[in-house]
Amino acid sequence: MVKFELDYFVLFxxxxxxxxxxxxxxxxxxxYKFSGSERTLSALxxxxxxxHLRLLAGVDLPIGGTGRPDSVGLYYAKIGIGTPSxxxxxxxxTGSDIMWVNCAGCDQCPRRGYHxxxxxxxxxxxxxxxxxxxxxHQFCKDVNGGLVSGCYSNNSCYFRESYGDGSYSMxxxxxxVVQYDLVSGDLQTNSTNGTVIFGCGGxxxxxxxxxxxxxxxxxxxGKSNTSMLSQLxxxxxxxxxxxxxxxxxxxxxxxxxxxxxxxxxxxxALVPNQQHYNVNMTAVEVGYQLxxxxxxxxxxxxxxxxxxxxGTTLAYLPEAIYGPLVKKILSWxxxxxxxxxxxxxxCFEYSESVDDGFPQVNFQFENSxxxxxxxxxxxFPFEDLFCIGxxxxxxxxxxxxxxxxxxxxxxxxxxxxxxxxxxxxxWTEYNCSSSIGLxxxxxxxxxxxxxxxLSGASSLTAQMALTFLLxxxxxxxxxxxxxx
Numbered sequence: 001m002v003k004f005e006l007d008y009f010v011l012f013x014x015x016x017x018x019x020x021x022x023x024x025x026x027x028x029x030x031x032y033k034f035s036g037s038e039r040t041l042s043a044l045x046x047x048x049x050x051x052h053l054r055l056l057a058g059v060d061l062p063i064g065g066t067g068r069p070d071s072v073g074l075y076y077a078k079i080g081i082g083t084p085s086x087x088x089x090x091x092x093x094t095g096s097d098i099m100w101v102n103c104a105g106c107d108q109c110p111r112r113g114y115h116x117x118x119x120x121x122x123x124x125x126x127x128x129x130x131x132x133x134x135x136x137h138q139f140c141k142d143v144n145g146g147l148v149s150g151c152y153s154n155n156s157c158y159f160r161e162s163y164g165d166g167s168y169s170m171x172x173x174x175x176x177v178v179q180y181d182l183v184s185g186d187l188q189t190n191s192t193n194g195t196v197i198f199g200c201g202g203x204x205x206x207x208x209x210x211x212x213x214x215x216x217x218x219x220x221x222g223k224s225n226t227s228m229l230s231q232l233x234x235x236x237x238x239x240x241x242x243x244x245x246x247x248x249x250x251x252x253x254x255x256x257x258x259x260x261x262x263x264x265x266x267x268x269a270l271v272p273n274q275q276h277y278n279v280n281m282t283a284v285e286v287g288y289q290l291x292x293x294x295x296x297x298x299x300x301x302x303x304x305x306x307x308x309x310x311g312t313t314l315a316y317l318p319e320a321i322y323g324p325l326v327k328k329i330l331s332w333x334x335x336x337x338x339x340x341x342x343x344x345x346x347c348f349e350y351s352e353s354v355d356d357g358f359p360q361v362n363f364q365f366e367n368s369x370x371x372x373x374x375x376x377x378x379x380f381p382f383e384d385l386f387c388i389g390x391x392x393x394x395x396x397x398x399x400x401x402x403x404x405x406x407x408x409x410x411x412x413x414x415x416x417x418x419x420x421x422x423x424x425x426x427w428t429e430y431n432c433s434s435s436i437g438l439x440x441x442x443x444x445x446x447x448x449x450x451x452x453x454l455s456g457a458s459s460l461t462a463q464m465a466l467t468f469l470l471x472x473x474x475x476x477x478x479x480x481x482x483x484x
Contacts (some may be wrong), residue, residue, distance in 0.1 A: 076215050080179030080193075082127035088120050088216040089113075092255070094418075095276060095309060097224035098143070098161060100169055100199030101217030109204055113214035120216050122200060124174045129195075133157045133173035139197045140173065143226045159199050161218075169218075171201040178228070183258070183438055186448040194237045196228050223275070223420060229257065230420075239441065240420040244310060247432035247451065248377070248412030254436055256449045262437025265417045267426035268367040271305040277418065277425055278305035280366045281404070284321060286328040287359030297321055305404070306363075308416065308425060312407030315378070319394025319402065325361070326390060329378075332358050339385065347387040354379045354386060363410075369426060373410045380409075 077092050081101065088101050102109045104123035113119050124130035133139060136153030143159070144151075151157065156172040178196045181189035201217065220227050221242065225234070233240040243260045247253040271278040281298045284291045297320040299305070317325065326346070330336065336348045350357065358375035365371070378389045389409045394402050415430040430436075435450035 077219055079219065081122060081198075082176050083129040084127075085177070085179045086120055086122070088122070089117060090217040090219040091215055092219050092221065094221040096161070096218065096220040097222035097227040097230075098159065098199055099196065099217065099219045099228045100159070100161065100171065100201050102204070103171060103200040103202050106202050106204065109201075110214045113216075117215070119214060122174075122176075124176070124200065127176055130174055130176040133175055133197055137173075137197075139226065143173075161199065168205045169199065169201040170203040171199050173197055174200045183256075183440070183447050183449060187435065187450050188447075194232045194235065196231050197226075198228070223277070232257075241418065243415060243417040243436065245415040245430055245432035245436070245451075246310065246408060246412045248408070250433050252451050253432040254415075254449060254451050256436065256438055259439040259441065260415070260417055260436050261439045261446055263415065263428055263430060265415060265426040265428050266367065266369045267417070267419065267422070267424040268365045268369045270423045270425055272423070274304065277308045279308060279425055280305045281363055282366060283364040284325060285362040285364065286325060287332070289328075291321075291324045291328065293321060293324065306365075307403070307405045308411070309405050309407055310411055310416070312405050313409065314389050314391050314407055315373075315409045316391045316393040316403055316405045316407075318404060319392055321404075322390060322392040322394065326388060329358060329361070329388070341382065341385070341387060345382075345387045347382060347385040349384065350386050363406075371406075371410060371414075371427065372429065377412065378409060 076089050079088055079090060080086065081088055090099070090101060101122045102119065104121045104126075106121065109119070109121070111119060124132060133156070134153060135148070135151035135155045135157050137157060140151070140157035141147060143157075158170070158172045160168055160170045175195060175197045177193045178198075179191060179193045182192040184190045199217075221229055224230065229238070229240060229242065232238045238257050239259050241259055242255070242257045244256075245254040268279050271280060284293060297318060330338075333348075333350070336350070339347045341347045354375040358379065360375065361373045361378065363371045363373070379386045380389055381387075393404065411427075413429065413432055414427045415432070415436060416425070416427045418425050433451050435448040437446045438449050439446050
């Protein structure tokens with residue numbers, strides 16, 4: 001988490017100014033934010049650059065996309081909050097921890113967002129189960145790393161979620177009931193709920209107020225104990241495990257919380273003392289031939305290992321890996337006429353099947369885990385060209401220099417499992433339009449969880465709504481105590 005740089009007095013004054021006209025007053029279904037929209041390569045790179053700034057700052061906005069580099073996409077979930085429950089569309093984000101939504105009194109927040117979606121504003125006073133979180137609450141101490149000067153026990157616990165590109169959301173924490181779906185049988189769910197502390201955003205920076213792509217907030221799935229996943233786990237609601245399967249062929253996929261037992265997934269340990277989901281890479285294989293790389297190229301100092309991030313579209317490699325990798329790939333077609341598009345993308349004309357004309361790439365990790373990327377996954381079409389999806393992080397600015405990040409370019413069409421209880425992550429190639437098996441820890445039964453479509457608001461047509469369903473399994477003995 002980003003530490004708050006403003007003291008509480010300044011935050012208090014800013015919040016009063018921002019709310020003078022009225023005060024600042026869950027399955028979870030997930031949808032593509034930019035599905036079907038054509039994006040320029042410059043916009044694509046800009047999206048990822050901002051993403052990596054946020055990663056380094058410990059905070060992030062988007063998670064995932066269509067898995068197609070020529071059509072940047074963000075995933076968002078439909079969740080219910082409050083009593084009575086109201087629906088909110090929030091970006092699903094494995095790179096940050098806090099969940100926050102826009103609140104009543106945010107007069108500068110847009111009223112309509114992506115594709116005319118009518119945005120909702122949370123008001124704690126309208127919810128029978130909502131209440132303000134004060135500075136004396138343990139959550140407030142945890143999220144700030146201890147007591148904060150000027151934050152007294154009877155004051156509201158304020159937050160400022162800052163991003164590396166200068167954008168931010170600011171407000172105060174509240175506690176309320178979040179609605180989500182319990183897996184009750186094969187491809188069946190029942191609605192249930194759990195109490196979660198989240199941010200009530202009263203002020204957003206200009207970047208977050210754009211009506212072109214605005215949503216109601218962010219749902220963090222990071223590693224911190226302040227995430228919604230960690231909060232539900234600590235109350236005995238769920239296992240601290242989740243998985244996603246992004247369908248790069250048909251759109252949509254699966255997102256589930258719980259113990260996935262089908263299919264079997266090989267796991268590798270997360271790199272300790274890292275803020276994100278980092279894993280140790282050991283070798284790179286191109287067309288069944290190992291690249292001659294030094295072991296030092298697989299570590300990046302403070303950002304050791306590879307960051308697994310479905311919020312990034314492409315894949316970023318340090319110069320020491322990128323150079324030999326691209327050289328080896330292009331050696332399979334030595335007569336290609338290469339072009340540079342937008343001063344940063346290596347592209348070429350090719351009329352045959354790329355899967356027949358170029359090599360597969362295999363990345364090797366600890367515990368014999370490998371990640372295969374086929375040519376049609378790392379070569380993406382742009383107008384009448386094919387462009388290379390691998391990007392050289394060694395040519396980026398200093399704060400992102402030689403960062404290794406694997407995004408949807410390599411994560412699509414794979415079931416990725418995050419086990420925070422064992423501090424491990426793994427994946428396997430999978431048909432993301434099918435189903436997975438989720439174990440009920442109470443009964444021992446295994447239930448199927450499948451890919452679903454979210455109809456969303458009327459403005460989100462079927463063509464735009466490439467979707468998937470986030471299903472939550474309650475796994476402890478207190479499973480049914482929180483159901484509504």
